Amino acid sequence: MDWTPRTTPRPSAVFDEFSLSEIRRAAATGIYDIRGGGAKRKVPHFDDLLFLGASVSRYPLEGYREKCATDVWLGTRFAEKPIHIKIPITIAGMSFGSLSAQAKEALGRGASQVGTSTTTGDGGMTEEERHHSTLLVYQLLPSRYGMNPDDLRRADAIEIVVGQGAKPGGGGMLLGQKISDRVAEMRTLPKDIDQRSACRHPDWTGPDDLEIKIEELREITDWQKPIYVKVGASRPFYDTALAVKAGADVIVLDGMQGGTAATQEVFIEHVGLPILGAIRPAVQALQDLGMHRKVQLIVSGGIRNGADVAKALALGADAVSIGTAALVALGDNDPAFEEEYRKLGTTAGCYDDWHEGRDPAGITTQDPELAARLDPALAGRRLANYLSVLTLEAQTIARACGKSHLRNLEPEDLVALTVEAAAMAKVPLAGTDWIPGT
């Protein structure tokens, strides 16, 4: 018998299926891949942490009976009118342009129903979102699209965007397909062109200038509004310290898992820190300056459930911010649209061509027919439900740890499942008293 045993066909761990498809795509098109969403690969995250709960030496609070408060004040350092959110979860800045007007309205409705804030984005403030958001944070970005003093004054807080977790050091882009008349007009640009947003602010560079820029914004708004500074997680210790020195009321720290509307895949996956590794250095900077809790810290990037919220707070954040999860709550990537996702060459749960504007769920689009599919009232209700669940879940954990306020969660309540997470979060490896690096 002339039979040679064959080895099983073996896919390469290095040249895996995705890498091969990307090589073929690049070879065919000559341009990098652009997509929405955040980092998709596995990086150390909140899942690598566990709460200890109560024990003989720590007693819990009665679930459903004993109070566990959830509110947060933001902007107490300098602002005459700090804002008070009822839950420690805010809606992150997502631009009108990247999102439909209906989606922006739904975000406002959902956030307002549970007493929290929402945020504008790279493209200015729309009437819909101002009208439907009880608390609205107005972003000042390098592009300054739509920026004007009237909106600045009718905002409840101002967020200077230095960077975003998905692309620290990168600007933005909105491809021609998504430039409707209204979007073009708000941005003072022609229709149908690919709009780029600069990566650096046009009128300041460096921390000393930032301090003066903040002073100007305070003067224009008569020192009433809290001023946030948003940074992508890259050098969180120094960025936090410098933002505090520049006079920020609130620091927003966005990890690499954080979503984006449209960025190069290579940027999303290879630049910036996972949020897990960024919180402790930022908190350390605040503590070193005697500013922890005086300058509030909001963290974001891959927050999905109440456990993530609780863990972020236990590591020292005052609140978290959500982007992707909020869109999913509105209806993004819903299996109900599977047939349409298939036509777009993808499947529910994986759809990330948000820049193309063909979103079957009507969220990341400017196509009037698609956008009309999203009912802002219903979608807003779903978001409110989801935010309530996040809060209830975080409270469940906090009570089990004996805390009467979510902000009382602390690193001592946590252990890590992996050495990496232990080192990043600076909590002991589970079952040991070992914190790597200490």
Added chain:
Amino acid sequence: MPEIDLGTTPLRELNAALHRLSPDTNESHWIVDHPEGRHAIAAGLAVPITVEINGPVGYYCAGMNKLATVLIHGSAGVGVAENMMSGFVHVTGDASQSAGATGRGGLLRIDGNASSRCGISMKGIDIVVKGSVGHMSAFMAQAGNLVVFGDAGEALGDSIYEARLFVRGKVKGLGADCIEKEMRDEHKQALHNVLERAGFDGQIDPDEFKRYGSARKLYNFKVDNAGAY
């Protein structure tokens, strides 16, 4: 005519007083003395008044100005009239970087030179500079007119959109996607109008200027332009 001495009155008091004014105020002409380079002087004005500042100002003077006229008898720091919406800002001296940055309307006149990034990301403002402008001026300029009597530095109009640039002197270099364009009658008329509004009616000949604007080649991502992104 209210006269405020910033040597003795805190800036906050001045700006708060200016912000409290109603559009029909009869306190429509203010004098500010001893600015001494303070930042954000007369920032965020929203009514049609005139503020005259006697001396040099720091960063962001007249920032986000609406309707007001701000006369700076001296030089201006970074970002004078940044994001101006309307009105008129006049600097008799030189201006530092990013003069008129992201401005959406109104007119900024600078009698001296303006440093780098003059008119960066401008969105409808008109800027007239009697002297020269530094490098990267009109970077990503979207709309409005930048008029330069003197020379322009390197990379003028890099990644420009629909703004119009008029330069009388030499241009050291044009940025990506910025080209010299034909000066047609409509452009001469537009330039004439800007000059007239800036107070140079009949003194300057539009024919002496060259016009620069977007080649519109980078408006949509194309493989062949990859090197320019």
